[in-house]
Amino acid sequence: MKRLVLPALFILAGCGGGPQPADWQLDAAQSMGLFQRYYLSGDARADAEFLAARRALASTGREDLVARAELVRCAVRTASLEFDECPGFLALRPGAAPAEIAYWEYLIGKRERAAPAEPLGRLVAAGVQLRRKTIRPETIAEAVEAASTQGWRRALLAWLGVQEQRAREAGDADAAARIRRRMDLVSG
Amino acid sequence: MSPEAAMAWFRGWAHAARLALVLAVAGLSPAFYTPRLRATATKQLYFTVWQVFVPFTLFSALLSVVIIEITIRLARGYGLGVYALELVITVLTLELLPLLTALFVALRSGSAIATEIALMRVSGELDAMAAEGVDPMEREFLPRVLAASVSVFMLTVVSCAMALIAAYFSMYGLSPWGFSEFTWTVAEVFTVRQLGSIAIKTVLFGVAVAVIPIAAGLSATRDMKSAPVAVLGGMVRLFFALGLIEVLSLAVKYV
Amino acid sequence: MDKEREKEPGRDGAFTAVPRNLQFRVGLLLGFTLLIAAAFVLYVLYARGVFEPTQRLTLVADNVEGVSIGMDLSFSGFPIGRVHKIELADDGRARIEIVVPVRESRWLRRSTIFTLERGVVGPAKIRAFTGNLQDEPLPDGAERTVLRGDTSEEIPRMVATLRSVLENAQTITANEGSLQASLGNLRLMTQRMAGPGGALSGLLGSEDEAKKVLASIDRANALIASMSGVARKLDAVIDKTDQRVYGRDGLMDGTQRAVGQVNGILAEVRDSLKRVDRILDDAQQVSGNAKAATTDLRALRAEVDASLRKVSALVEEINRKWPFERNTEIRLP
Numbered sequence: 001m002k003r004l005v006l007p008a009l010f011i012l013a014g015c016g017g018g019p020q021p022a023d024w025q026l027d028a029a030q031s032m033g034l035f036q037r038y039y040l041s042g043d044a045r046a047d048a049e050f051l052a053a054r055r056a057l058a059s060t061g062r063e064d065l066v067a068r069a070e071l072v073r074c075a076v077r078t079a080s081l082e083f084d085e086c087p088g089f090l091a092l093r094p095g096a097a098p099a100e101i102a103y104w105e106y107l108i109g110k111r112e113r114a115a116p117a118e119p120l121g122r123l124v125a126a127g128v129q130l131r132r133k134t135i136r137p138e139t140i141a142e143a144v145e146a147a148s149t150q151g152w153r154r155a156l157l158a159w160l161g162v163q164e165q166r167a168r169e170a171g172d173a174d175a176a177a178r179i180r181r182r183m184d185l186v187s188g
Numbered sequence: 189m190s191p192e193a194a195m196a197w198f199r200g201w202a203h204a205a206r207l208a209l210v211l212a213v214a215g216l217s218p219a220f221y222t223p224r225l226r227a228t229a230t231k232q233l234y235f236t237v238w239q240v241f242v243p244f245t246l247f248s249a250l251l252s253v254v255i256i257e258i259t260i261r262l263a264r265g266y267g268l269g270v271y272a273l274e275l276v277i278t279v280l281t282l283e284l285l286p287l288l289t290a291l292f293v294a295l296r297s298g299s300a301i302a303t304e305i306a307l308m309r310v311s312g313e314l315d316a317m318a319a320e321g322v323d324p325m326e327r328e329f330l331p332r333v334l335a336a337s338v339s340v341f342m343l344t345v346v347s348c349a350m351a352l353i354a355a356y357f358s359m360y361g362l363s364p365w366g367f368s369e370f371t372w373t374v375a376e377v378f379t380v381r382q383l384g385s386i387a388i389k390t391v392l393f394g395v396a397v398a399v400i401p402i403a404a405g406l407s408a409t410r411d412m413k414s415a416p417v418a419v420l421g422g423m424v425r426l427f428f429a430l431g432l433i434e435v436l437s438l439a440v441k442y443v
Numbered sequence: 444m445d446k447e448r449e450k451e452p453g454r455d456g457a458f459t460a461v462p463r464n465l466q467f468r469v470g471l472l473l474g475f476t477l478l479i480a481a482a483f484v485l486y487v488l489y490a491r492g493v494f495e496p497t498q499r500l501t502l503v504a505d506n507v508e509g510v511s512i513g514m515d516l517s518f519s520g521f522p523i524g525r526v527h528k529i530e531l532a533d534d535g536r537a538r539i540e541i542v543v544p545v546r547e548s549r550w551l552r553r554s555t556i557f558t559l560e561r562g563v564v565g566p567a568k569i570r571a572f573t574g575n576l577q578d579e580p581l582p583d584g585a586e587r588t589v590l591r592g593d594t595s596e597e598i599p600r601m602v603a604t605l606r607s608v609l610e611n612a613q614t615i616t617a618n619e620g621s622l623q624a625s626l627g628n629l630r631l632m633t634q635r636m637a638g639p640g641g642a643l644s645g646l647l648g649s650e651d652e653a654k655k656v657l658a659s660i661d662r663a664n665a666l667i668a669s670m671s672g673v674a675r676k677l678d679a680v681i682d683k684t685d686q687r688v689y690g691r692d693g694l695m696d697g698t699q700r701a702v703g704q705v706n707g708i709l710a711e712v713r714d715s716l717k718r719v720d721r722i723l724d725d726a727q728q729v730s731g732n733a734k735a736a737t738t739d740l741r742a743l744r745a746e747v748d749a750s751l752r753k754v755s756a757l758v759e760e761i762n763r764k765w766p767f768e769r770n771t772e773i774r775l776p
Contacts, residue, residue, distance in 0.1 A: 042743035082750045130757060137765045154747060161751040165758050170767035188740035234469050241472060342476040349479050372522060375490035
């Protein structure tokens with residue numbers, strides 16, 4: 001339902017007779033939403049959606065918008081414990097606004113940021129914490145919960161993997177076995 | 189109890205009754221009151237009363253104080269102080285003290301009289317008197333009866349007076365303000381009927397205390413061994429007689 | 444102790460010691476005792492009021508149960524008189540004669556009220572109440588009626604009341620009584636309720652009425668049904684009107700010059716609706732089972748394993764700081 005709010009708002013604005021949202025806006029918004037969901041769930045359509053979104057945004061010629069999309073991608077990957085320097089963003093860095101740069105620094109782990117309440121934001125924050133090695137065990141468990149609640153396979157597998165490694169290294173064999181069974185369940 | 193013993197017992201009562209009658213007749217006729225009789229009576233009275241007057245008074249005072257204190261304290265606990273006063277005066281002065289006094293005199297003088305008369309019989313003195321033509325009635329019996337009666341009367345009066353004084357002090361202490369209430373209670377207790385009854389009771393006690401021992405003593409024989417038996421029998425009979433008088437007085441008053 | 448002993452020749456040679464002043468001593472004792480006795484008697488006489496003037500008071504009552512001779516007349520809790528005589532007068536009422544010492548008679552005035560109280564147990568109490576102590580004193584030999592209060596008299600009255608209450612209860616619940624009649628009506632009512640007409644016939648009183656009511660209900664239903672039919676027809680009409688007005692060849696088209704702007708707006712709305720359609724399609728695709736998810740789980744697992752391998756060093760460091768604890772970390776969903 002939340003995914004419909006943005007388009008619905010556009011429609012209502014349209015009915016009100018004011019300036020209509022452009023096609024590219026609608027397409028980009030929708031594609032980005034889908035990309036996030038697909039990526040975290042491990043759905044293979046994620047990349048296609050991202051490319052569609054990028055194309056739509058690039059048609060405006062505005063680098064900041066594309067940079068933002070790249071950041072979203074980077075964040076989603078951080079949430080799934082795939083750490084890198086966000087090369088897509090780095091390529092667009094000169095044209096990026098300070099807010100975006102700050103967010104990139106946060107994703108990198110150079111900056112602190114208050115974690116938002118909603119699940120993706122929390123997951124991203126947890127990923128950042130892991131990257132910075134400041135994460136606490138409870139946060140790992142919360143990340144697993146969050147990913148599990150949303151049904152985000154990729155992220156869930158990643159975080160479960162972390163737990164399994166922890167259990168394995170602590171010598172707790174059957175906890176590790178239990179986690180592995182859970183991972184097997186997730187990945188079919 | 190064998191029939192002979194029972195008969196002897198009844199005979200004893202019969203003797204005592206007869207003697208009492210004779211003595212009564214004698215006592216009521218002024219001819220008997222010779223100076224010698226008076227002297228003997230006085231002597232007997234002295235022996236009966238003088239030594240015990242003060243000790244007995246103190247004893248009865250003590251007894252009264254103890255009984256009154258206990259009763260009034262208990263009754264005060266229930267808020268029945270005034271009723272307790274009336275009750276305790278009634279019981280003490282009208283019933284308990286006369287009986288106690290009579291028993292005391294009986295114990296002391298009655299036994300002595302019985303023994304004396306029995307010894308007179310044993311020693312043959314009475315026979316000698318009879319031979320001389322002297323009436324033992326005048327010389328021995330009547331004086332003793334008179335003395336005993338008077339001593340019972342005296343001791344009763346004194347002990348009752350002590351009881352009343354003790355009652356006042358127990359109830360009101362040294363304050364004079366309870367006097368009217370006390371007086372009221374006294375008036376309630378000592379009705380004409382009660383006064384009459386106690387007077388009669390005292391007289392009866394007094395007579396019994398002397399007559400029955402005398403009769404008992406007379407039943408002795410010249411055999412020395414009969415003396416203690418006679419005295420014993422007499423004292424027992426006296427005890428029962430006193431009890432009987434008491435019960436009769438109670439029955440007449442309260443039933 | 445100077446007791447001069449006189450040796451009296453006793454019989455058989457025995458001697459009894461007799462003091463000289465024997466007679467004096469005996470006389471002393473006797474005199475003392477007599478004095479006490481006399482004092483006592485005088486005291487009792489005084490206590491009984493022989494020596495003080497008294498006045499008489501007669502109380503008249505219907506019933507002198509519980510009154511005995513010698514009872515007190517109390518005033519403010521103090522006994523001030525005594526019952527001397529109780530007798531039955533010629534008129535059948537009882538007369539209580541009370542003796543009051545004159546010195547106590549000042550408490551009794553002309554207006555004094557006398558009461559005779561008797562509880563359920565115990566003797567009666569005669570009490571005097573004086574409201575005005577300045578009133579004229581009560582004369583000697585006065586006669587007063589005494590007010591009686593007897594709680595034991597209340598008991599018969601209570602019993603009588605109780606009996607009448609029970610009688611009333613009996614009449615109410617008797618066979619022809621009002622209670623039975625009410626119960627009978629109630630029974631009839633419930634029978635009707637349970638009958639074919641149901642509650643309705645119970646309320647209305649008969650089956651016919653109930654049938655009438657039901658019939659009217661049916662008619663109302665039919666009316667509503669027909670009305671809904673009418674409403675549907677109306678709907679159809681509105682549809683047609685809609686089409687005609689807003690449809691392609693409708694009214695609006697026909698009046699394009701007048702509603703040119705409206706056309707434009709409507710076109711926009713149409714676009715928006717089309718977009719909504721597309722979004723809804725996608726949304727359905729996303730949230731529903733419209734298309735099968737194109738997820739290769741094995742590949743996904745492989746990818747995740749690869750990325751985990753990259754992250755393992757980080758995890759090791761974290762493990763050193765925070766060793767694994769099964770209880771806190773593994774949470775059942």
